[in-house]
Amino acid sequence: MTDLPTQARVVIVGGGVVGCSVAYHLTKLGWTDVVLLERKALTSGTTWHAAGLIGQLRASANMTRLARYSAELYTGLEAETGIATGFRQVGSISAALTGERLEELKRSAAMARAFGVPVEELSPAEIGDRYSHLNLDGVTGGVWLPTDGQADPANIALALAKGARGRGAKVQERVKVTGIARAGRRVTGVDWRGEDGSAGHIACEMIVNCAGMWGHEVGRMAGTNVPLHACEHFYIVSEPIAGLSQLPVLRVPDECAYYKEDAGKMMLGAFEPNAKPWGMDGIPASFEFDQLPEDFDHFEPILEAAVSRMPMLAEAGIHTFFNGPESFTPDDAYHLGLAPEMDNVWVAAGFNSIGIQSAGGAGHALSQWMEDGEKPFDLGDVDVSRMQPFQGNRRYLFERSKETLGLLYADHYPYRQKTTARGVRRTPFHAQLLERGAVMGETAGWERANWYAAPGQERDYRYSWGRQNWFDNAAAEHRAIRQGVGLYDMSSFGKLRVEGPEAEAFLNHVCGAEMSVPVGRIVYTQFLNARGGIEADVTVTRLSETAYLVVTPAATRLADETWLRRHLGGRQAVITDVTAGEGVLAVMGPKARDLMRTVSPDDLSNEAHAFGWAREIEIGMGLARAHRVSYVGELGWEIYVSADMCGHVFEVLSEAGADHGVTLCGLHAMDSCRIEKAFRHFGHDITCEDHVLEAGLGFAVKTDKPEFIGRDAVLRKRETGLERRLLQFRLTEPEPMLYHNEPVLRDGEIVGYLSSGAYGHHLGAAIGMGYVPCKGESVEQVLASSYEIDVAGTRVQAEASLRPMYDPKSERMRG
Template identity: 35%
Template sequence: MFRLNSHLLRVFNGDLAQRLIGERPHRWALIPCCCRLLSTSPSSFAVMEGSTRVPANCQVVICGGGIIGSSVAYHLAERGWTDVVILEQGSLTCGTTWHSVGLVGRLRYSRTELKIVDYSRQLYERLEKEGHGLGWKQCGSLNVARTKDRLIDFKRKHAVAKTVGIEMHIVSPSEAKKLCPLMYTDDLEGAIWIPHDGVVTAPDVSLTLAKLAKEKGVKICEGVAVQKVVTDQGRVTVVETSHGKIKCEYFVNCAGQWARSVGKKTVPKAVKAPLHSCEHYYLITKPQEGVDPMMPVVRDYDGHVYFREWSGGILAGGFEPNPKACFHKGIPDKFEFQLLPSDWDHFQVLLDGIVHRIPLLSSAEVRQLINGPESFTPDSQWLLGKSPKVENYFIAAGMNSAGIVGAGGVGKYLAEWIVEGDTSLNLWAYDVRRFVRLHNNKKFLRDRMTEAFANHYLLKYPREEYKTGRKLRCSPLHTRLEVAGAVFGETMAYERAMYFQIEETSFGKETGAMWSWSKPCWFEAVQEEYWACKERVCLMDMSSFSKIEVRSRGDEATAYLQYLCSNNIDHEIGTIVHTGMQNRHGGFENDCTVARLDTNHYYIICPATQQTRAIAWMNKHLPADGSVQVTDVTSMFSGINLIGPHAQQLLADVSDFPTNKSAFRPMTVHIIDVGHASSIRAMRLTHTGEDGFILYIPSEYALHVYDTLMTAGKDYGIRNAGYYALRHLRIENFFAFWGLDLDDKTTPLECGRGFRTKLDENDNFIGKAALLEQRRVGVKRRFTQFLLDNYDVHKDLWPWGGEPIYRDGQFAGLTTTCGYGFTMDKMVCLGFVSQIDENGEMLTQTSINEWVMNKNAKYEIDIAGVRYPAKPGIFTQKMSFQVVEPLFVPAPNVSPTK
C-alpha cells in the first residue's frame, strides 16, 4: 500500500494530492484503481494548480472540469476566446473522466459522427507527437461479428467510412485470429479491422487540454460549485457560485452526469438536460504472459464486451443487456474519484462473454472489478447545443460512455457554435431541441436507461422502436387504432400507427425474424395501405404533427410571419402556404404549412420532431413589445388525414360543406362540421402528393369524427393506413420532409423549392441575402430522386437512408430517405448529390441541374458494399422522368421558373 501511495503523490500535483489524500483519508481503498488509470507523466498534471478565486466578469463560464469541459475551453482558446472560466466543484477529472477506459474507436453509422470522432483521434495523435503524454497508442481496433446481420451492419458502416477517408477492412475469422491470436474465432462470421484506431489515458487527455487552455489565458477554478444560473429575458446574465458571482455572456453546461441537476439550477425557469446515470463495469487483470502491448482493442458487440491491453494485462468490460440505473435520487455530495460497489453476480453476463472471446482470461488473476457511473440520454445520442429556452446557454453532456472518443470533435464544434452562432456540420441528431419536456422526467429516464445503455452494443435494425417510456402521448384515436391492429412507433414520445397488421402474411418467414436489413416484415401490410390510398380512401392519424397558432390584434402577426417565412404568407383568408423558415445562411430552421384562419390569426403545421425547435425559433424572433402571441396547440387538436380518390365524396357525405375542387380548392382551409362535431379545420392537402384532406379536430371531437368517417366510408372501401404508407407515397412523389431530407444546412435552391421563395419581392425575410447570393453564384448540391436498377426488393438488402451515392465512380453524396415505389415497382431513394474535389469539398455550380441529369453520368448507390445502378430524375404521376426545376436564370432579377 505504501508503494502505491508514494506513486500517487508523485503523479498528482501536490495540492491535489493533499486534498485527495490528506482531507479525505477514507478513500484510500480506491487509490490502487486510480493509480492504474492515470499515467505517470507529471507534466500532465501541472494544470491542477487551479484557483478558487472567481472573476467578477468573463465571456464564457464552463461548468465541469472533465474531458468535455476541458475540450470546449481548449477549442475556444484556439479560436482566440480566452476570457473563459472552467468551474469544477471538485478537482479536474474527478467525475467520470478519471475512470474512463480511453477507447478511441471510429466505427459509426453517421458521416457527421465519423467526422467528429476522426477529428478527436487526429487531435490526440498530434498532441502526443508534440510531447504532451496522452498515453496515445495506435493499436487498431477489431470489431467482431457473430451473426450475418452484424456483419451487414459493419459493411454498411464501412461504406460510409470510406467516404470520410477512414481506413477500414472487412476481414475473415482467420484474418481476425492473426490480428489477435488470443481471441476465439470459431463462432465468428467475420470482423472489421480499423488499423488507425487506438487508446489513450483519459485523465491525461483532459488535463492536457486544460493545461493548454490555461496557457492561453483560460482560468480554472477547482472546488467551486455552481449554485444558481440566473437568466433575464431569456439570457444567462450571472452565475452564482460557492465562491461568488460571475457575470458572463455565455454559459456551457459540461457537467456530465451532473448536467441535469445543473440545468435545474437555472432561474427563473430550469433548463432541461435529459440524462441519467447507469452503472458501467469493467475489470483489470494482472499481467498475463502472451499479451502483446500492441494488442488491438477488441469489441464483441454480440457478446456485449470489449477488451484492451492494460499494463501487461487485459482490461475488459461491456454493456450488459440488463443494466442498472443509479443515482436516481441524486448523486451523493463530494462524489469525487469514487466508484460504486462491485456486483459480481450482475457482472456475470459480461464475464461469460469475456472468457468466451478470450479463453486465456478464464485463468487470469483479477486486480479489481470497477463499477463507475456513466450518463446516458433517452435515445443513446449525445446531448449538444443551445437550450431552446435560454439563448446563451449551451450544453455538452450525455456522452453515452463515448466521451473520450467524442470529446475532441464535440469541443471543436461546440466552440464553433458559440463563436460563430452555428456549426458547419448538421448536428440535429445530437441537438438538445430534439426532446420535449417529458423526456426530462426522472422516472422516464430511469426506465429508459434499461434500453439506452444496452443499445450501445445491441444490434439495432432500421425502424426498431424503444419499448420503455411508451404510451406517454396518445391521440384520442389510439384505442380505436389498437383494436384495428395498429403497430405503433413513437416520435417525440407521441404514439403513431406505423402500419396495420394483416392476417395470413409472410411476416418473418423470409428473414426468420421480426427485424431485418432486407425486406421488412411490414412490406405486405404497407402495400395494401398504399393501394388503398391510391385507389380507394384511407384514414391516417396525423395528431402527432406539431401545431402552432400565431395571433395579434393588428397586422403584427402578418408582418412577423412575413419576416420569418421565405414564402409569401400574406394571402386571403382561407389560403394555405407551404413555406420554409430560413436561418441567416438560407437553411431550413423550419419547414411548415401556414393556414390563414383570419386577418391576424394563423395556424402552422410542422413535423412532430420540430415541436421544441420550431417554438424556440419563433419565440426568439417575437417582437419585444408583446404584440404577437405564439402558442403551441399540438395537444388541443387531433389530425385525421383523409387520402384517396374517394376522399372528396366521403367528406361531402358527412359534412354540409361542398368538397368539389371549385368550392374547396387545393391548399385552402375551411371551418366545417363533420357529423355532429363542429369547428373542424379542414385543409385540402395530404403531404403525400395524393388528393384528399387533413382534418384538424378539437381533440374532444376526434373519436366522433373518426367513427363517423369509418361508418360512412364502408361503401368506399375505407381502411386505416399508417405512417409507413405515407412515407412510401411521399418518397415516390418526391416530397421532402424536414429532419429526414432537409435540415438547417439545406436551402430552398438546393432542394427545388426556389419557386416557393419571395426572392424577387420587396419583403425582407431572414436568409434572403444568402439566398440571393446563392442564386447568383450557384449551389453546391442538388436534391435528387433515384430509382435502383438490377435490384430485387424481395432478396437484396434494402437502403434505409445514409447510403453513399457515386457518380462515375466518385463519391457524390448520401441518400436521405428511401422507400419502395409500388406504382413504379422500383426502389426509390432520395438524396443530395454534388461534385466533390480531392479534398472532400463540394464545388459550387451554376448549372448543377445539367450536371446531375447528364445522360452520360453513371450513378450507383452503395448498400453494404454492393453498388446498384441508379437513375436520377423526378417521378411524376405520368410515370416518366423530367429534369428538375431550373434554379438559375440569366439575370439575377428574374425569379426562378415556377
C-alpha cells in the same frame, strides 16, 4: 481563499473532458474571459474511469466529422501542452456472430466509404490473422477500421485544461456552483462555494452546462431541460498476461463486449441489455473518483461468454473489477447546443460512453456555434432542442436508461423502436387505432401507428435488414392510398399558433415564402438561416387577419418554436403551442372526395375547395377544419378536429369508410408514399446546412419580398450557381432495401450518400434521395451519368431523376 473573478464572459460548469474541451476551443477562438468551475478535481466524475476508445465512424456524416476531429486533435495535444494523451492508432475490429450483424457491419463499412473513413471488410480467417487470441467459433465476419485508436482519458482532459489556461482561461477546482441567477430568458450569473468555505457570485454573459451526470441537476438550476440519467458501467482488467503486446480494439457486440489491451493487461467492458440505473436519489455530495459496489452476478453472463471468446482470460487473474457511473440520454445521442428554454445557456452533456472520442469535436463545434451565433453545420442528431420537456421527468429517465446503455451494442436495425418508458404521449385516436390493429412506434414521446396488423397476426416488430414482418402490411396500406382511400393519424405533428397585429410581418421575416395571403390559404415554406440553409420545413395556414397556424414535424416542434421565439424581437405577436388541442386525421387517395362527401354536406369539389386552402366544414354532427394538402402525393384532406370531438369524427369516418373501402394506414406507408413523390424529409434530406435551392425548393422562396432571413444567400446562390443537387433514385432491382447513408456512385466513383431511403411499393423498388455534386454542370449532364447505390458492399444500378418519379406534374393531389 478561492480567488475567482466577479465577472466573466462565460462560466463553464464541469471539469470533465468535455468541459475542458469547450474551454480549450473557446480560448483558441480568442476568448480570454473564460471561467471553468469543477466541484471536486478535474476528471473526477466519469472521465477518469472511461475506457478511452477512439472510434471515428459514427451514425451520420457530421458525427463522423466530429469524431475524426477528436482523433486529430489528440494526436497533436502532447506537442502543444507537454502532457501525453496516450493516443495510439491501433485500429479496431468489430466481429459479427450472426448474419444480421454481418449485414449491419457491411452497411457500416459502405457508410465509412461514403464518409471517407478507411475501412476493410474481413472474413473470419482474416479476423484471426489480425487477432490471434480470439476464438473464431461462430464468427461470421467483421470490419477493420485502421485509424481507430485508444488513449488516456484523464490526460486528454488535463492537456485540454492546460491549453485553455495557457490562453487565459481560469480553471478552478474544488468550487461548486450552488445557484444560477436568471432574468427572463437569460442567466445573469452563478453563485459558487469553495471547499475552503469561501463563496461568491460571478456575473456572466452565458454559461455552458458540462456537468456530465450532474447535467440534469445543473440544467434545472438554469431553468433548462437536460434529460440524462446515470447508469452503472462495468469492466474488468486482468492481471498482466505474459507475451501480450499491442492489439487492436476489439468489439464483439453480439456478446455485448469490448476488449482493449493496455500495458500488457486486457480490459473487458460491457454494455449489457438490461442496465442498472444509479443515483435515483441524487449523487452523493462527496462523490470524487468513486467506484460503485461490485455486482459480479450482473456481470457474470458477460464474463462467461468472454472467457470462451478470449480463452487467455480463463488463465489470467482479475486485477480490477470496476463499476462506475456514466450518463445516458433517452435516445443514446449526446446533448449539444443552446438550450431552448433560455437564450444564453449552452449544453454539452450526456455522452453515453463515447465522451472521450466525442469531446474534441463537440467542444470544437459548440465553441464555433457560440462564436458565430449559428451552428457551424448540421448538428440535429445531438441538438439538445430535440428533447421534449416531459423527457426530463425522473421516472421516465429511470425507466428509459435501463434500455439505452444496452442499445449501444444492440443490433441497430432500421425502424427499431424503444421498448421502455412508452405510452407517455397519446393522440386522441390512440385507443381506437389500437382496437383496429395498430402497431405503435414512438417519436418525440408520441405513440404513433406505424402499421396495422392483420387479424391473427403478431402485433410486434420482427427486425431485419431485409423485408421486415410488416412489409406486406405497409404495401397494402400504400396501395390503398394510391388506389382507394387511406386514413391515418397525424395528430402528433406540431401545431404553433402565431397571433397578433404583427403576425404577418413577423412570419414574412422568418419564412422564405410570402405570408401576405388571403385567410384560408396554406403556404408551404421553410425557415432559412443566413446561409440559405433550412432550419425548419413547415406549412403555414392563415386562420384570420391576425392569426396563423404553423405545422411542423413532431420531432422538431420545440426547435421550430424556439427558432420563432428567438427571432420575434419586439414584434407584437404571440406564439402558442396548440399541438394537443387538435387531433388530425388524413383522408388520402383518389376516392377521398367520395368518402368526404358522405360525411359532410359542404361542397368539396375542386372548384369550391381547391388544393392549398383550408376551411371549416361540418363533419358528422361536429365541426372540423379541412386542409387541402398532401404529404403522400394524392387527393386528400388533413382534417383538424378539436380534441373533444375527435372520438365522434373518427367514428363517423370509420362507419362511412366501411362502404368506401377505407383502409387505416400507418406512418411507414406515409413515408414510402412521400419518397415516391420525392417530398423532402426534414433532418435527413434537408437540414440547416442544405441550401434551399440545392434542395430543389426554390419554388417555395419568394425573393421579391423586401426582407427575410436568408434572402441574400438565396440571391447569391442564384448568381453563382448550384454546387450540388438533390436527386431521387430508384434501384433497378426490386429486392435490395435502402434506408439512408448508402454511398452514391456516379460513373463508378463515390460522390455522396443517400439522405433518406424507403421502399416504393408503387414504383416497385427501393427509392432514395441524395445530393450529387453538379458545379458548372447542366441538369442534362448530371442526369446523363450512370448511377449506382452501394448496398452493404454490392453496387446496384439506379435510375436518377430531378423530378418526382411518381406523378411529376402533381396532377393527382390537385385534381
